[in-house]
Amino acid sequence: MKIGLGLYRHQLNREHYDFARQCGATHLVVHLVDYFQQGRHNPGDNQPTGGSAGWGRAGDADRLWTVEELASLKRNINAAGLELEAVENLDPAHWHDVLLDGPKKAEQLENVKTILRRLGQVGIPVMGYNFSIAGVAGRVIGRFARGNALSVGMDGADDAPIPQGMVWNMVYDPGAPPGVLPEISDDELWRRVEGFLKAVLPVAEEAGVTLAAHPDDPPVSRLRRQPRLVYQPRMYQRLIDIDPRPANRLEFCIGTLAEMTEGDLYDAVEQYSRQRRIAYVHLRNIAGKAPHYRETFIDDGDVDIVRVLSILHRNGFDGVVIPDHAPQMTCSAPWHAGMAHALGFIGAALKSIS
């Protein structure tokens, strides 16, 4: 297994690349969506949470990530001695009507195909995505983690409807007419993801890019009156059974899986790693179950992280593991300290099992 670090858009610079290497990472997973754009609630270096208005504004609908910027990003990362493993998350500006089945759906499926071809051209092997209407919403921040560290949790599912012009917890159309998104069924959401995968997987495969699906964080059956896709471990199977292509894989989030109310986490790790359908792993620890849980330090929650890594190792998983989120440590560099702690733990755990 390889150790990676996930970086937000504003962290894509040499200082953070060197920090990753110093922590023992060899790979990076990068976010190109700017979650912190005009979002009033987001501390700059913490994972975004946002209020009912979401994380902030989506990107420029008319400007897809270019070959030049992707190539330059990869070049700079390689120059720092790291590999670029994945781009994580599509921008709602580029695919909102794929999620919403809206009038620009056909055009925006082409956007996704273009992005996949460009990743392939530059040699970025994985595109992480999260097929979700409400997105990562409805969580709370507090001093929940060991030693009063700032962390994220959930206290019941948010039932507030989503305003028009917003999807995936970001605003893509600030001039949208008043009103809220219509409620849809679980079947309708599955119909949409199936259409999406059938349309883009052949292009991904041809481009040599793997699509990696994140489960619903937080994992509840409905959030903001919209259905969720993967909120129990077994639902990942339905997703990969849509298409057997190896390009149809999982952004396997241990923390989210552990928050789910059904099934056994270690069985799920066994099940999906044995099928070789894990593209890369988000690793973090939690305490509790949705809709009442807290994110914890990696060595301090319900999950036996070493056991998870042992199962992955035994089943031949050779991909990248990143720390996902970490509590913010009380010091002048809360994000760095949290990540350094998580990466140190993961590094030691991997040495102990291999």
Ligand SMILES: [Mn+2]
């Ligand atoms: Mn995750």
